[in-house]
Amino acid sequence: MENILSTMLNEMKMAINKWFNHIGDKDAEAIVKRTSLQVGIHNYALLEYAKGRVSVKDTKLDFISPKVKFRHGGPTELLSEEQVREQIVPELALFMQQKLNSLQFPALIDYKFTFLGKFWVQEGEVNIPILKYVDETKKKKLLERITYYIETKLESGKHPTQPLETFFLSKHLLDEELFPDQKAGWIISVFDRVQQLNKGNKHQLAEHRARIVPALRRWAENKLLPRYFDIQGEQWYQKKYTKKSDIQLESTEQGPIELLLYTAVAIIKYGPSDCRSTGIAWLERAVELGSVRASRLMKEGSGTFAKEEVYFRDERVECKANDIFATVAITIKQEAEGSYACALRFICRLLKQGFPNSYQIKLKSSTKQFLPIKGLAKSGTHRFFANALEYPNLYPLLEEYAREAMEEFEWYTDTEGEKSCMPGSYAVFGLGLADRNHFSLVEDYMAKVDEEHQSVQDLFTVAFAKQHGVNAETMATLIVCLLYSTDSMKLKIKPAMEEEANVRLLLNKISGFQPYEVEHIVYIIWGGVEKLKAVAAKAKGEKSILLSELVQAAIDKR
Structure with missing residues (x-):
């Protein structure tokens, strides 16, 4: 042996x-x-x-x-x-x-x-x-450098800092080996100072937050929460937290809990929308531990916004927003244009101030309108915008809202699965069906669609073609819609698209497209290149030539 x-x-x-x-x-x-x-x-x-x-x-x-x-x-x-x-x-x-x-x-x-x-x-x-x-010499050197960096680059600094520096600083401040007596207030103030120095550049600020939030999350998951809870669940899925028996939150532990709350709010505000449930779950755990502030956050929101930004009330409408749960509660007291105008302006202001793009509207209204598009979720959010679209004078305000709300990889939170849709969808769809002046908005919306995780644009495209037809005025917008629709869409426009004038329009609009993009459009309309070849072979004269050009555009690999 x-x-x-x-x-x-x-x-x-x-x-x-x-x-x-x-x-x-x-x-x-x-x-x-x-x-x-x-x-x-x-x-x-x-x-x-x-x-x-x-x-x-x-x-x-x-x-x-x-x-x-x-x-x-x-x-x-x-x-x-x-x-x-x-x-x-x-x-x-x-x-x-x-x-x-x-x-x-x-x-x-x-x-x-x-x-x-x-x-x-x-x-x-x-x-x-x-x-x-542990290399004590390196440790001492690192602590000296951290202190010097905070004093010179942050506390006395006036210029933006580097995301790489924030990556290491975040890791170090939450390292109990370096800072065994972690002072939550001081750590929070350092992170806030980093964000303040970089707030002038939206992209760079997001980069810094993308370094801070994961470090906080690792600390909470690996260090703090296991002190108080037995944790079950796979790494990438929602975990189950069971409070340990006879555990009590001591006054000396309030600091770490404040840092947990800071972490939860940061995840909710700055993390991907699918991480929001984690932030909310951690606030709930803090409530379990007896945190009064956690209860207040759950009820009133993070406190990031001024009271007048998250609450409005008059004789026509009442609006209340909570950024923790990403909800906007709207009560329509008077079914009138002015009521919806007030609510829309309320939401627009929220979004401009940084309210989560992934949110939902909880609506109380006696009117129950829905867009004439089969398959959309019949949610409070959908109903609010369908109601508002009944007032043509609100179209400019609805477009303003849509342009503010549209954001790739964000979703209304009262939809899921095949009914998931990007914020702004209902306003864009309604405007696109109602008025040709908003076709450019539809095209801008489609360019932001994540077609791998959303398919409601298929439903709109079907309704769009039915409403406006296939012609010179609609072709450009229709082609953009097709480009961002999925292969599974059922669209019955083949006879119209085979009209010689429309084939010519189609060829003109796809000029500069990649072959795979043309092939995708051909598949939706004709069911594939081979079927289009058969149509071209049966056509005569100029029409046959044009259809053959379309086939070539779909298969040209040069």
């Missing part, structure tokens, strides 16, 4: 050596010079052993570096957990420490390094910490 253990240890050491060779290919010194807030690259490695197969990886999800594997041709007997703990782990810890001490390029390893082991043994899978290493 000693020979077997020796063989296995040698293979594990060989895998560790291969991993060091792999990470050594990077120019570590050049990488850490990009910012003063990085003193090393790698802070984690995992060795896995199962039935003679060894792998070492350096990210928990293994997204960046490939596994370094070694498969021997010798024994594959399972070890016991005792053998792993008493004979394997100490040897690996010593070997790894020696490797760390003799690094030619110290910047390869961060100020701290955790080496873990996952072994398949006779008793099953066992996870064992092998080595935790």
Whole structure:
């Protein structure tokens, strides 16, 4: 057995050596010079052993570096957990420490390094910490640099900062190894200062928030919430939180809970719309722990907006918005043009102030209009805009709303699945059907549609063709609609499109399109290129030539 253990240890050491060779290919010194807030690259490695197969990886999800594997041709007997703990782990810890001490390029390893082991043994899978290493000199240097950065670049700074700096700063401030006595108020003030310095550039501000929010989320998921809750659920799905028995929130813990609330609100406000449920779930957990402020946030919203921005009331209409739940509650007291005008202006102001684009309207109204488009969700949001579209004087305001609301990868939250639709959809659809002056709005809307996750544009396109027909005035807009519709759309315009004048119009409008785009349009209208070829073969004269040109445009791979 000693020979077997020796063989296995040698293979594990060989895998560790291969991993060091792999990470050594990077120019570590050049990488850490990009910012003063990085003193090393790698802070984690995992060795896995199962039935003679060894792998070492350096990210928990293994997204960046490939596994370094070694498969021997010798024994594959399972070890016991005792053998792993008493004979394997100490040897690996010593070997790894020696490797760390003799690094030619110290910047390869961060100020701290955790080496873990996952072994398949006779008793099953066992996870064992092998080595935790802290370079106190690097740690001290990093803390000094963080302090200097905050004082000079943030507190006294007047210029925008770099997203890379924010990436490392966010990670460091939430690192209990660096800041064991985490002061939530101070951390929040630093993050707020970063955003304040970068607020002049909307794109860059979003980049900074995209560094801050994931760091906060990791801290909450991995550090704070496990203190108070037993957590069940897969990594990428909604988790179940069960409060630990006899757990009570001490006064000394109010700071971390405030940071949890800050995290939850940041996820809701700045994260993708599908992460909103996570932020709300964490606010609910804070309520469970007895946080009064969490209860207030759930009831009144984040407090980001002034009271007059989230609440309006007069004799005609009452509007109340909550950015935590991304809802706008509208009560129409008088069914009149002015009531809907007030509500629309209320929503437009909200969106311009940064209210979530993914939201829903909770409507109380005696009128129940819906757009003449089969298949749309019959929601409160849909009904509000259908009601408003009854007043032609509101068309300019509805277009203003639509242009403010349209945002790729955002959705009305009272729709799902095949009925999901981008904010602004109902206003655009209604205007597009009602008035040809809004065709350009329809085209701009379609250019933002994510056709992989939305198909309601198919329903509109069918209604659009039925309402306006196929002609010189509609062709340009119809082609854009077809371009962003899905292959499954059922559209009966083939006879109209085969009219010689319309084929000529179609060819003119697709000039400059890629062949795959033309092929997509051909598929929706004729069912595919081969079927169009058959139509062209039966046609005569100029019409046959034009249809053949359309076929060529769909298959031309030059």
